[in-house]
Amino acid sequence: VWWVFSRLYEQGLVYQGVKVMPFSTGCCTPLSNFEANLNYQEVSDPAVYVTFPLVDEPDTEFVAWTTTPWTLPSNLALCVNKDLDYVKIRDEALGRNLIVGKTRLEALYPPAKKSKKAKKAAAPEAPKYTILKELKGSDLVGIKYEPLFEFFREFADEHILSLTPPPPPPPYFFFFF
Known part of the structure; x- marks a missing residue:
């Protein structure tokens, strides 16, 4: 084995490098x-x-998406990225205005898919919304909204751009949209 290894080394096929390895803390060994x-x-x-719903505009609502709905009771805030783009839209079916991240708009209103038979027919129906306004995240900082539950107090900070805020100690979660 050592002879083979020395030949590989002489041919420049052995080298030292760095690789991220999954690690078992229980066994104190790297995992394959x-x-x-x-x-x-x-x-x-x-x-x-x-x-x-917004406090000052009850017909307008922030939209938040989460894959952990069981954490909603301990939600402390909606957070925005001041550098990202958001849109205020009018949802015709709901009859409400919604504020959502511009890049999430297609996930919220997926384009209609045509079947092979329908390709010959008329174009698919467009999503029933109208973009009312484009906003920067910095425009949304400090806007007050109605929390899901009434046990939160108001809070805003320079580092976490919060739209509503902290209650008692953990466990708690922030939702980003």
Whole structure:
């Protein structure tokens, strides 16, 4: 074995490098790729959209998306990224205005898919919404909204741009949209 290894080394086929390895804290050993992927399964997470009406505009609501709906009772705030783009839309079916991240708009209103038979027919129906206004996240900072539950106090901070806020100690969660 050492003779083979020395030949590989002489040919420049052995080198020192760095690789990120999955690590078992229980066994204090690195895991092989096989071990790390052994129990891998594709699963579908539950996901929900939740709306939060604005205090000053009751017909307008923030839309938040989460794959952990069971954390909603301990939600402390809606957070925005001041550098991202958001849109205020009018949902014709709901009769309400919604504020959502511009990049999430297609996830909220997926384009209609045409079947092979329908390709010859008229174009699919467009989503029933109208973009009313484009906003920067910085425009949304400090806007007050109705929380899902009434046990939160108001809070705003320079580091976490919060639209409503902290209650008692953990467990608690922030939702980003």
